[in-house]
Amino acid sequence: MKKRTKKKKNISREEAIKKLGKYSAVTALGTFMLLSPKQAQASSPGEPGGGF
Amino acid sequence: MEYISKSFNGKNILWFKSKNKYLILEDSFSILLDRYLNGISFRDFHFLCKNHYNLEHKDSSSLYENCSELIKQMNSIPSILSPPIIKHIPQIENNITISYQWNGAKVCINYTSEKLKAMVHPKFQHLEVQTESEPHIHIFKLDNQIGFSIAEECLGLWSYNEFHLFQGKLSMHLLNQFTHKNDEDWLATLHASAVCKNDFCLVLLGESGKGKSTATSLLLTRGYQLLADDFVPVEAETKRIFGFPQAVSIKETMVNPLSEYFPQLLSSLSKRKNDEIQFRYLYPAINKVQVQKSKKCKAFIFIHYSRGSKTKFKLLTKAKALELLIPDSWISPLEKHSMAFLDLILETPCYNLEYSDNSSMLNLMDQLMKDEL
Numbered sequence: 001m002k003k004r005t006k007k008k009k010n011i012s013r014e015e016a017i018k019k020l021g022k023y024s025a026v027t028a029l030g031t032f033m034l035l036s037p038k039q040a041q042a043s044s045p046g047e048p049g050g051g052f
Numbered sequence: 053m054e055y056i057s058k059s060f061n062g063k064n065i066l067w068f069k070s071k072n073k074y075l076i077l078e079d080s081f082s083i084l085l086d087r088y089l090n091g092i093s094f095r096d097f098h099f100l101c102k103n104h105y106n107l108e109h110k111d112s113s114s115l116y117e118n119c120s121e122l123i124k125q126m127n128s129i130p131s132i133l134s135p136p137i138i139k140h141i142p143q144i145e146n147n148i149t150i151s152y153q154w155n156g157a158k159v160c161i162n163y164t165s166e167k168l169k170a171m172v173h174p175k176f177q178h179l180e181v182q183t184e185s186e187p188h189i190h191i192f193k194l195d196n197q198i199g200f201s202i203a204e205e206c207l208g209l210w211s212y213n214e215f216h217l218f219q220g221k222l223s224m225h226l227l228n229q230f231t232h233k234n235d236e237d238w239l240a241t242l243h244a245s246a247v248c249k250n251d252f253c254l255v256l257l258g259e260s261g262k263g264k265s266t267a268t269s270l271l272l273t274r275g276y277q278l279l280a281d282d283f284v285p286v287e288a289e290t291k292r293i294f295g296f297p298q299a300v301s302i303k304e305t306m307v308n309p310l311s312e313y314f315p316q317l318l319s320s321l322s323k324r325k326n327d328e329i330q331f332r333y334l335y336p337a338i339n340k341v342q343v344q345k346s347k348k349c350k351a352f353i354f355i356h357y358s359r360g361s362k363t364k365f366k367l368l369t370k371a372k373a374l375e376l377l378i379p380d381s382w383i384s385p386l387e388k389h390s391m392a393f394l395d396l397i398l399e400t401p402c403y404n405l406e407y408s409d410n411s412s413m414l415n416l417m418d419q420l421m422k423d424e425l
Contacts, residue, residue: 028078029078029080029081029105029115030078030081030114030115030118031077031078031081032075032076032077032081032118032122033075033076033077033371033375034073034074034075034122034125034126035073035074035075035076035374035375035378035379036072036073036074036129036378036379037072037074037240037378037379037381037382037383038379038380038381038382038383039072039382040217040220040221040382041217041220041221041223041224041241041283041382042216042217042219042220042243042382043216043219043220043223043282043283044216044243044260044282044301045216045260051196051212052167052168052193052196052197052198052212
């Protein structure tokens with residue numbers, strides 16, 4: 001039985017950049033940021049000291 | 053899901069009305085999201101991605117999943133509801149009544165205990181006037197919560213951990229009373245400090261403890277006037293910054309360096325903000341009867357005092373500025389106001405400033421004010 005050698009498929013630098021570029025482009029395209037404003041007016045967080 | 057949008061620098065910001073949420077995304081993604089929201093099939097979505105953006109099947113699948121995830125997140129947020137009406141108000145007795153004056157208007161507060169007075173009054177004691185009048189605002193304690201009422205209508209009750217929300221709401225009502233306006237007359241209130249010269253102002257932003265109030269007080273030594281500290285209102289009609297007369301909180305560690313300019317700080321009462329921070333109030337010189345004018349914002353500056361750091365000053369992208377500003381601000385949930393707020397941020401330069409050298413910070417602020425940058 002002949003031993004099979006798995007040939008590694010090498011890609012060129014240009015091809016890698018092209019692939020990577022496309023991957024980042026898709027990732028960037030689908031990126032979103034959901035932002036919530038405060039639902040009420042507020043001052044700086046802090047405790048009044050000693051309870052009410 | 054109803055939304056309105058605004059474009060800037062290849063991005064889009066969407067405001068979802070029923071949720072009062074903002075979403076920043078790439079222009080092209082917003083087109084895809086819009087189609088998704090309008091019920092496009094996966095087949096047509098893929099077709100659109102392939103034809104317009106030359107995307108492969110797996111990439112359009114990934115974008116479709118992003119849309120689905122986004123809408124799932126959005127749906128999980130409860131819709132904005134009106135606050136519950138609190139009917140039960142304790143019997144108010146006129147225990148301690150103090151009148152305050154600003155912007156030519158008077159407001160009278162009734163505190164039902166010395167303890168409650170000590171929590172609110174020190175911030176406004178420089179506005180006190182000796183005029184007897186009927187109390188407008190009653191501050192009381194109910195079921196271990198603090199609350200306030202105006203004309204026998206309770207505006208809310210807040211627990212000990214929500215004291216900053218009580219202060220925010222009370223500040224808003226004081227502002228309305230002093231200016232004869234309503235909540236609908238304000239575009240936003242910013243967690244910031246603002247100083248002005250003539251018709252223009254600079255707004256300093258940043259997390260608590262990053263140096264806003266210290267920078268503000270140093271600017272007061274350079275011919276600037278205080279507009280507001282910690283609670284900065286934005287006028288809806290003009291998109292300009294309005295003042296608010298509460299005292300400036302100065303960290304205990306800054307009291308000695310600043311006492312050269314403000315010797316009164318040494319005799320100001322020291323208060324505790326939390327386990328780590330103690331502070332004193334700096335009372336700005338205020339003309340109580342002069343009617344205030346709003347100021348045009350020259351720039352929003354996110355400041356960060358960092359001991360030993362070199363001065364780093366850079367223009368922020370609008371996406372970054374919105375990312376920092378929106379979660380830290382109350383923005384009026386009215387449609388016209390949310391759009392006007394975005395306009396204000398998009399048309400005003402936003403900067404990031406990290407520094408340790410006060411004089412370089414002050415010089416930069418002067419240059420900003422003089423349009424020299």
